[in-house]
Every structure is written in C-alpha cells, then in structure tokens.
Amino acid sequence: MSGSDRPVIDGPLDGTPVGPYTRVQAPAERRRLTVAGMDELGAYHVLRLADPDGPEPQPGQFSMLAAAERWGGGEDERPHVPRAFSVARWQEGEAHYLLEDVGPGTHRLCQLRAGDEVWALGPLGRGFTPPEEGRRAILVGGGVGIAPLAILQDRLMRHDGAYSTVVLLGFRDGAHAQGGSLLSGAQMATDDGMVGHHGLVTDLLARELDEDSSAIVYACGPAPMLEATRSMCAERDVPARLALESGMACGFGACFGCVVPTKDGYVRVCVDGPVIDAQRLEHVDAHAGAPA
C-alpha cells in the first residue's frame, strides 16, 4: 500500500475538551446500572450501559461487569466472579462494551436487553497515555481486543493537537470483521481473507513501520498478536503500549490472580496495567487465561 492511499485520520482542531489521559479512580463499590441497549455487531455484541453519574474513563481502562440477576447457575454452575471489559466508548452518559460469547460469563451478559441491570465496578486500571509530540499513533487491534482502541481513537480525534492516527484491525473471518466498524478508517486483515488483507494484522503493521518508523503503537488483542507486535516494535525501536488481558477475579489488586511476567517480575494486570509499556516485557505470555 502506498502512502497516499493509506487512511489517515487527523483530529479536529475544534477545541473540544479532552478527557483524562491519567488513571481515573472508581467509586469503591459496585454500582447497579441499567442496560440502555444491546446492539449486534457481526459476531459481537455491544452492551450499552447508562452511566450518567459515572466518571469518564481514561482510554484503556476497564470495568468489572456482572448481570444483576442470574449471575451463576449457567454452564458448570458459573459464573461467580464478574468479568473484566475494556470501555470501548464513552458518550452521552453511556459506557459501551464489546462482548463476544465465549464462556458462561460472556454468555450471560450477551443475553441482557434494554432495561436489565448490571453490577459495574470501574473505571479500573492504568490506560493509554497520548502519543509523544510528532509521533504518528498506530492502533493495532485483534478480535474483541479492538475495544479499548475505539475509545482511544475517539480521544485522539477529540484532541486539539491533531494527532495523526492509523488503524489496523485483524479478525478471524467476515462476521467478526464487522466489529471493525467500531473504529473509523480502519485497514482490515482477516485470517480467511473475506475482508481486507488475507493474513495477519501484524503484516499491515510491518508495512506501516517500513514506510515510517517514527510512530507509537497502541495494541490490544490475542497474545500471539501482541507478542508479534512487541517483538516487531522492539526490533525497530518503536515505542509500543500494549493492553493486556488476563483472568481476573476482582479488578482492583485484591486477588493477585491476574499477574503476567515482566522484566521486573510478576505484575498485576488490573492495577499495574492493563496497558503496559512493551519495553517492560520479555514476551507476551500466551497463557494468561481469563474466566470467560
């Protein structure tokens, strides 16, 4: 792909107030929120929670969600603990979350409809910080991991500093690729070639970095995608911020269950992450399973 036809999105210079780029603290209790809507998006669902009083999250922060009714009693008599979801969008008093039905917790949440209620704790964790002056932001997402990149793109576009942003998204097939409409101007890759590049999203990243390596990479997705991103950026000396996923019980540092290995030992994804500077990692562990 040549430089001229690469979709580039520049932020508007309209002086829209910019939301926080530092950790936002959550109320110290779970809150009972009402489902404003549940939208289908290809193989995914977008859960919209009415949260008129909640604090606006930093992009990359997450919430712990559980259905207020019938949380438990599903497959294997699960779920029991809430599930962690990145905030995908924050607008007009609603928090949006991208769901994929992959286990008893996500299955139950996908059943929710407008008017149902959810226990929500958040926003939690450490999110994304803005690009350094003069660096292009390259957003690299895979599967349901595109969620935190959507709110990051929203924020970058609101910023009056006019960040130059490239969006690269990978999915397994066409149905999942419909999730890509959560972001604007995305270049797509699919495993089955149904949409965009037939191959990996990291192929697209390599092309981008070949053309111009004065960028910063923001990535979220499956562990192999993050590991490929990490090693590619390390080789080229490109800064990268990775939003990690790991099985969590609490989301606020209490259970010590969600650790990932770093150069400085184990860190908790929920309080030291989920966004971690790629330089802190030797590799992205492929075995950070989540209670889905």
Added chain:
Amino acid sequence: MSVAFCGLELAHPVINASGTFDLLAADTAFGESLRAEFPFAAFVSKTITLEPRQGNPPPRLWEAPAGLVNSIGLPNKGLEGYLAEDLPMLTELLATMGTNPPRPLITNVMGSTAAEIAQLLSACEERPEIAAVELNVSCPNVKTGLDIGADPAQLQAVVREVRPSLSKPLIVKLTPNTADVAACAAAAEAGGADAVSLINTLRALALSGSGRGDQAGLRTGTPWLGGATGGLSGPSIRPVALAQVAAAARRVSIPVVGMGGVQSAKHARDLLDVGATLVAVGTESFRDPNAGRRIARGLGEGST
C-alpha cells in the same frame, strides 16, 4: 455494634480475610472514595514471610461452581520489605480514614519452622503500628511435609514455642484441611493463642480442558493452575465453614474469627450465632469491594 476482641475495640464485627484485600492497591484504584467508607473494622495484611516471594506462576485462578480456586502462592516483599515500605504506608492510610483511634492493623505471617515464626513475631512485637498478629499455619513443615496446622500436637508445640516472642494478641489462622479442626483449635489455645480464625481455603484441584472459554484446553489430566493445587473459596464452602466454626467455637474459650463464603449479613449472623466473635469477608470483596461495609451495616440493622 462495637465489639471487643482480644483487647481491641472494633467499631463492628466485620474484618477482611487475609490476602483478599490489598489496601495499597485499593487506594490506587479508589482513593478518597475508599478512605471515606472503609468496609472493615480492622485491616488484616496479606501473609508476610521472612524472605520475599514472587508467588506461583500463572494461571492462578479457576472459577468453580459458586466459588473460586486460587493458587496465588503468597507473593510478598518479605519481612524487611514489609516493615520498611508497606507498613508505614498502611499505617498512614488507616490514619486518614476518619476514625480515632485508627482501625487496628493486624499483620498475617507465615514461617516453616518455629524459629522462623518466632523471628517474624519478634519483628512485629517491635512495631507499635501492628495491633495484633495472625499466624498462618497452612505451611508445610520443612521436615515432615505436613502443614504445621494440620496436626494438633505439632501445632500446639509450635504455638507454645513462639508465643513468648509476642506480647500482642496472637490469632492462629487454622487450616480446614485436617481431620479434626476443633482439636486443632484446642491445640492452638493450649499453646497460648489469644484467638483462632477459620476457615482458610479448602485444598482443591482444577484440570485443564474441563470448561469452555479460556478455562478450556486439551483434556490431559494435568492441572490448570500454575501451582498445581489451589484453595477453594466463596459461597460453595459456606456450609463447611459454618460446621468448622461451630465445632471450634464449642471446643475453645478464646474468641473465634469465622469466615468462609460470607456474602450477606445473614451469613455473617450465622457464624456469630454458632460462636464467632468476628466475621471475615474474603471472596465476596472480589465481587464488590464494599461488601464488608454492606454486611456490617446489615448486621447493625438486624437485617439480612
């Protein structure tokens, strides 16, 4: 609702179970909102060992029917790191929570020999910020491989040997993985404990490939958890906890801290009704950091 416990005055009978609430991390996540309405009447630290521990390799969690199996492996900075770094921060935080005097700080420790435990207790004795010590005896004896707390004779001998190192209240956190928990409670009392707390998690195993989603995998008969076996907690253990707390409370005259699957004021009331003086909340705090406050408030109002 205030309650006397081993010479400490607590505002209500609800505390946290050791290792289920990291006050420093929670302060990072919640800040002022947590300090203004801290859920527990006393704060119990996670387990501190002589040497620093990284904890077990992940994965560390498995969701069970109405509960959780964990294999965390007691990560901590070690005694020196705890005393130098964490204890001053914990003390300062507890002092900013608007109660005078501040909520008591109970430090939980574990050692694999009586000499190690005595060293831990002596260090706690010297620090006035520490109001009491809870001794985790779910640690294998380095010689026998048996948990120190699983055998009443061994437990009594160890508690007796370390007791002179601490003049502050000593709470022995019993293991439920034993034939006769009441005999262990009696042994702790005979050794000189001021209180016992129970139940700790029940030893449990989870296999790879027995669930959907990220709990799924190849059916290999191999453990899912990085630490192989883990401990089961949550509402699934509540009836076991009730039986063990009742048995222990019948046998001893020292106070009992009851815990295990408490999710509501009714569950807490059940433990108090069978003889517990205090109730600890653990896994439910993972689902709601404010669970302790909700339960304490319910107890105060006599509601469920």
